Amino acid sequence: MTDSSTNDAVGTNAAARAVDVWKVYGTTEDTRVNALAGVSAEFERGKFTAIMGPSGSGKSTLMHCLAGLDSISRGEVWIGDTRVDTLGDKGLTLLRREKVGFIFQQFNLLPTLSAEENITLPLNIGKRKPDPEWMATVIKTVGLGDRLKHRPTQLSGGQQQRVACARALVSKPDVVFADEPTGNLDSRSGAEVLQFLQNSVRDFGQTIVMVTHDPGAASYADRVVFLADGQIVDEIFEPTSDRVLEKMKTLDTFGVA
Numbered sequence: 001m002t003d004s005s006t007n008d009a010v011g012t013n014a015a016a017r018a019v020d021v022w023k024v025y026g027t028t029e030d031t032r033v034n035a036l037a038g039v040s041a042e043f044e045r046g047k048f049t050a051i052m053g054p055s056g057s058g059k060s061t062l063m064h065c066l067a068g069l070d071s072i073s074r075g076e077v078w079i080g081d082t083r084v085d086t087l088g089d090k091g092l093t094l095l096r097r098e099k100v101g102f103i104f105q106q107f108n109l110l111p112t113l114s115a116e117e118n119i120t121l122p123l124n125i126g127k128r129k130p131d132p133e134w135m136a137t138v139i140k141t142v143g144l145g146d147r148l149k150h151r152p153t154q155l156s157g158g159q160q161q162r163v164a165c166a167r168a169l170v171s172k173p174d175v176v177f178a179d180e181p182t183g184n185l186d187s188r189s190g191a192e193v194l195q196f197l198q199n200s201v202r203d204f205g206q207t208i209v210m211v212t213h214d215p216g217a218a219s220y221a222d223r224v225v226f227l228a229d230g231q232i233v234d235e236i237f238e239p240t241s242d243r244v245l246e247k248m249k250t251l252d253t254f255g256v257a
Contacts, residue, residue, distance in 0.1 A: 013044055013045050014042040014043060014044060014045070014078070014080075015043055015044065015045045015046075015079070015080060015174050015175040015207040016042075016043045016066050016077075016078065016079050016080075016174075016175050016207070016209060017040075017041065017042040017043065017077075017078045018039050018040055018041050018062065018065070018066060018075065018076070018077055018078075019040055019075055019076035019077075019078070020038050020039070020040055020074070020075040020076070021036050021038070021039045021040070021062070021065060021072050021074075021075035021076070021077060022034065022036055022037060022038060022039075022072065022073045022074045022075055023035040023036040023058070023061050023065060023070070023072055023073055023230075024073040034229075034230045035058050035061045035230055036058050036061055036062060036065065036072070036230045036231075037058075037229065037230040037231050038075075038231065039058070039062060039075075039227075039230070039231060039232055040232075041062075041225060041232055043066075043175065043207065043209050044207070045174075045205070045207050046201065046205040046206070046207060047201065047207060047208075047222045047223065048197065048198060048201040048207075048208045048210070048220065048221045048222045048223075049208065049209050049210070049221055049222065049223045049224070049225060050210050050211075050212055050217070050218040050220075050221035050223070050224045050225070050239070051063060051209065051210065051211045051212075051224075051225050051227065052211075052212060052213065052215075052218055052224055052225070052226050052227070052244065052248065053226055053227035053228055053251065054228065054248075054251055057227040057228050057229065057230070057251075058227050058229075058230040058231075059211045059227050060179060060211050061230075062227065063177050063179060063209060063211050065077055066079075066084075066177065066209065067096070067100055067102065067177045068084045068087065068092045068095055068096055068100070069096075071085070072085050079095060079099050079100060079174055079175060080099065080174045082095060082099065097122060097125065097126045097171075098126065098171065098173075099173055099174045099175070100173050100174065100175060100176075100177065101167075101168030101169060101171065101173040101175070101176035101177070102168055102176070102177055102178075102179075103161070103164050103165055103168050103176060103177070103178040103179070103181045104164070104178075104179050104180075104181070105179060105180040105181065105183040105184055106184065107152070107157075107160045107161055107163070107164050107184075108164065109152040109160055109163060109164060110152075111151060111152050111153060112151070113151070114148060114149050114150060114151055115144060115147050115148050115149070115150055115151070115152070115155065115159075115163045116148040116149065118152070118163050118164075118167055119135075119138075119139075119148075119163060119166045119167045119170055120135075120167075120170065121167065122167065122170075122171055123170065123171055128171075130170050130171075131172070134170065134172065135170055137204075138166045138169050138170050139166065141166075141196060141199060141200065141203075142162040142163070142165055142166045142196055143162065144159065144162055144163065144166065147159060156189065157184060157185050157186070157189055158185055158186070158188070158189025158190075158192055158193065161181060161182075161184075161185060161189070161193050162192070162193060162196065164181075165181075165193060165196055165197065165200075169200060169204075169206060174207065175207040175208075175209060176197075176200075176206060176207065176208050176209070177209050177210075178197065178208060178209070178210040178211070179210075179211050180211060180212055180213070181193055181194075181197070181210065181212075182194060182212070182214065182217055190217065194217055194220040195220070197210070197220065198220045201222070208221075215241045215242075215244035215245040215248065216241045218239055218241075218244045219239050219240050219241045219244060221239060222237065222238065223235060223236065223237050223238075223239070224236045224239045224244055224247075226247060226248075226251065228251050233251070234247060
């Protein structure tokens with residue numbers, strides 16, 4: 001593929017979108033698996049969207065394709081006005097460095113760097129300096145002002161994940177993708193991270209797309225999109241834990257996996 005993009009998405013209010021996206025594994029009829037089967041979805045700027053579904057539903061695959069971490073079999077993927085699926089390696093590297101933030105379940109911090117150095121690492125790799133005012137705002141928001149010189153091993157799990165959140169936000173990305181960001185945290189630390197993500201949307205206009213299996217985590221979002229068998233089957237706006245749980249029970253009841 002070439003490093004190219006078109007402007008078909010200019011003017012939309014979507015920070016990220018999928019257009020009839022398929023992700024197919026296997027080359028024969030016997031081995032073929034449709035991880036994504038014609039998914040079309042838009043993720044609005046300045047909103048917090050959760051993606052949910054039973055195990056094997058395609059939720060993580062969709063997020064990885066949207067973020068340019070995985071290729072698609074056909075369709076279109078956009079981040080803002082950049083068409084992701086037409087980018088080559090160099091274009092994808094620039095996209096992930098400049099337009100996308102990532103928060104993973106495993107934190108992915110470098111143990112030899114301080115919290116502050118981990119936060120600014122993506123900018124340093126791109127030979128960019130953080131905006132001092134924005135950096136100070138992010139640090140204050142995650143509550144790590146007295147932990148910046150500490151290394152990851154000197155931080156709790158919740159503090160490490162807040163470092164990862166700050167790292168994802170400090171470059172002012174178009175969209176932050178969070179893959180089970182509270183999966184390795186206790187309930188209190190998880191709630192702190194989710195509150196921070198929610199505040200970053202409400203106070204700073206950040207766009208968050210989060211994959212989760214937890215109805216409680218999903219309740220922090222503005223919208224929940226449900227996948228089953230590689231397709232979007234429903235969505236809920238202004239979710240509560242109970243509404244999300246009931247919907248997930250419905251998907252499980254019908255044997256979707």
